Amino acid sequence: QVQLVESGGGVVQPGRSLRVSCTASGFTFSSYGMHWVRQAPGKGLEWVAMISYDGSDKYYADSVKGRFTISRDKSKNTLYLQMNSLRTEDTAVYFCAKEPGGAYRWYFDLWGRGTLVTVSS
């Protein structure tokens, strides 16, 4: 069925790195832009990054620019978020989410269940 499944979360110390992944199934992954959205414990949603269907365009929230890198591998139907120089305020559930297709529409018609990243010493 059509779904997104995140993985790779865990506990990491401040200043260290972590990569989370999102595997897509049930649709043509290489045809859609993809996003990462995060949610700190008990808080609201925060957009993190977006990558175009072919990986040629990437956009980031100011809060992660220069520290996080979004990428994708069409051969593996997988989206990635490489997170470097992690801070305690990066602690959150990280969701991957799919664009609806066509030109950038900047909304999310399919979400994964998320993976929890905890940054703590």
Next chain:
Amino acid sequence: QSALTQPASVSESPGQSITISCTGTSSDVGNYNLVSWYQQHPGKAPKLIIYEFNKRPSGVSNRFSGSKSGNTASLTISGLQTEDEANYYCCSYAGSSAFVVFGGGTRVTVL
């Protein structure tokens, strides 16, 4: 502090209607029709319920409707049901500086 302003909570009885406001600025809600709304039950992934401020995805109940006036978007839920108890988030495209902004979320309680 979130970029878009929503009421923290709304409560109403089953069968009644509620409207949740989402106030932004001329840089986001007021300048683009790219407003979306998401329903999130505790511990679950968000679900798209409105896109492009007033369009409903296939499979979403017609009890959910969206509108926009100036810098404020609104979500109306009519005929409230217990399953509508959830958190609701508005979202808007904000141009090439901020890209995407969310509201802080509204907790809906069906009394």
